[in-house]
Amino acid sequence: MSGVTSVSPDPFVTHRSLLFTVAYEMLGSAVDAEDVVQETWLAWRRVEQAEVRDPRAFLVRVVTRKALDQMRTVARRREEYVGPWLPEPLLTSPDVAEDVELADSLSTAMLLVLETLTPTQRAVFLLHDVFDVGYEELAEAVGKTEAAVRQIAHRARAHVAERRPRGATSRADTRAALEAFRTALETGDLQRLVDILAPDVVMLGDGGGIKQALPRPILGADKVGRLLSAGLPTVVGVMTGELVQVNGWPALLVRLDGEVDSVMTMLVEEGLVCGIYTVRNPEKLSRILDVAQLTR
Incomplete structure (x- = not known):
């Protein structure tokens, strides 16, 4: 045999x-x-x-x-690029959210922080702090000495620490804020959302010059509240929102007359909405209904 x-x-x-x-x-x-x-x-x-x-x-x-x-x-x-740039949102499975370090590194807010690093700093920070790659291996990957890589990692870590979210973030708070926005979409009642906007909230919209979006960041609760109050009633068609997992965090998949229109993610700290990020660029939404395979 x-x-x-x-x-x-x-x-x-x-x-x-x-x-x-x-x-x-x-x-x-x-x-x-x-x-x-x-x-x-x-x-x-x-x-x-x-x-x-x-x-x-x-x-x-x-x-x-x-x-x-x-x-x-x-x-x-x-x-x-036309208007503010936001990372491409990816639909993710529940196991990504269970890996807290990976999910935190994938959040929209964190990816925007990583954009402020130099390419080498970003590579070193991610590979060492997120993917647990040793300094010797890192040095070979980025073409630097091990001593230089350690210095790069130190500077990158300090840079990220200064800019990353400082308050406590939770999926429950994020989900509640997104639910408030979904209610606003479906009923026109914005009050629940306006009540939890942080004074220094920032709102970014990415249409890539293809879809109408915010040409620049909107700062402050008053301005964001007014924009939302003025914008939602002007939508022509039926808007619905579905809570999904994007980049390991709760997000809102928004449909207009049944077709995918946008994906909204939020940064919520201590129960207050500090960041609202909406991607409308259809080139970035072409795979949003397919679950991405992310792991470390």
């Missing part, structure tokens, strides 16, 4: 979700992340795989380098 030969899974297939997550966190775009993962696969096919001692480390190194290259292209594209 002949024995059954087991075939080891391809390491690229095994780690594909991790590679996509690393690329997405560095780029804030699923489309660009997919391009980087594809380039990583091509690089993996070209090497003598049997000689790669640690396939996971090798693949993370390659995807990091490819993402850093892609960030130069992205930076030029962002300079020409």
Whole structure:
């Protein structure tokens, strides 16, 4: 009787979700992340795989380098972007929310903080603090000495600490705020939402020059409240909201006459809404109904 030969899974297939997550966190775009993962696969096919001692480390190194290259292209594209830029929202499964560190790093508010880092700082911060990559491996990934990488990590960590949300955030508070907005959409009653706006709330809308959105950030509870009060009654059609999980956090998927119109996420600290982020750019919503495979 002949024995059954087991075939080891391809390491690229095994780690594909991790590679996509690393690329997405560095780029804030699923489309660009997919391009980087594809380039990583091509690089993996070209090497003598049997000689790669640690396939996971090798693949993370390659995807990091490819993402850093892609960030130069992205930076030029962002300079020409019409209106505020927001990261592409991704529908996520419940297990992403259960990984607290991963979900926090994926939130819209945190991705906007990461945008203020240099590309190398962003790579070092994410790979070390989120994906637990050691400094020696990091140095090889970004082409720096280990001592330099430690300094970069220290500066990046301090930069993020100054800008990341300071108050307590909870999914329950975020869900309640989104429910208040859903009520406003469906009944026109904004009071519940206006009551929980933080004095320094900021509202951003991303239409990419394709859909109407906010041309610039709106700051302050009075201005945001007035904008919402003026904007909702002018909508032509039936608007509905569905609570979903986006980037590991509660979010609102908004439909206009049954078609996906936008995705809204919020930053809620100590029960008050500090940030409202709405993506309407259809190019960023093309995959919003498909669950993204994110892991670390």
